[in-house]
Amino acid sequence: MEAPEVLVLQASYTNPVHADAIGFVLNEYAMDAMGTGRPLSSDTRRQLAIELSKRPYAFSVLAFISGAP
Template sequence: MESPEVLVLQASYTNPVHAEAIGFVLNEYAMDAMGGGVPISADTREQLAIELAKRSHAFSVLAFIAGEPVGLVNCFEGFSTFACRPLVNIHDVVVISAFRGLGISQKMLAKVEEIARQRGCCKLTLEVLEGNEVAQGAYRKLGFDNYQLDPAMGRAMFWQKAL
């Protein structure tokens, strides 16, 4: 079977088709076990692109097949003090379950890397769940790995404090 043609593009938060796609795909992710298994609120779905548009350091990449949204990557520019250059943190990587295994995440992440290089970024960062072996494998194929400054100090850990 031939793989379907995948359109990958940087989203325009003011484009109604892109805005709706961002909310739709993020909701699909939220309902997946890897996203916590709980849908996002209707308000979040409707307001997400509007709020992202207010943040000049945010950008998103969408994937479409036959006009239907099938993937999303949300990113935020940060800053590396050690390199004195911007970086891109990849916050969400989503491919709708029916379209997994087609290389869509790799195509979207290649677009993210292209945008990051255009912005003069020194690196890409992301977080991945320990149990998500498939995603880890995909990220490793693209050159991602655990982060550590000194092996004697171990790997960096991602922590949070809810407010």
């Protein structure tokens, strides 16, 4: 059995792949019982990386396993 490819990196908020992954991951957290229990709005998901990029103190770390966040 081949080990999956694992990639851990600091997200670039201007990279569309990273922006989508941030929205995906935070949406998964939101849908959990420890979150709101419901998904983020599509507008919120679209705006996340844009709004984070405006904050010089913000950074995000992403992990991809076989290309999936």
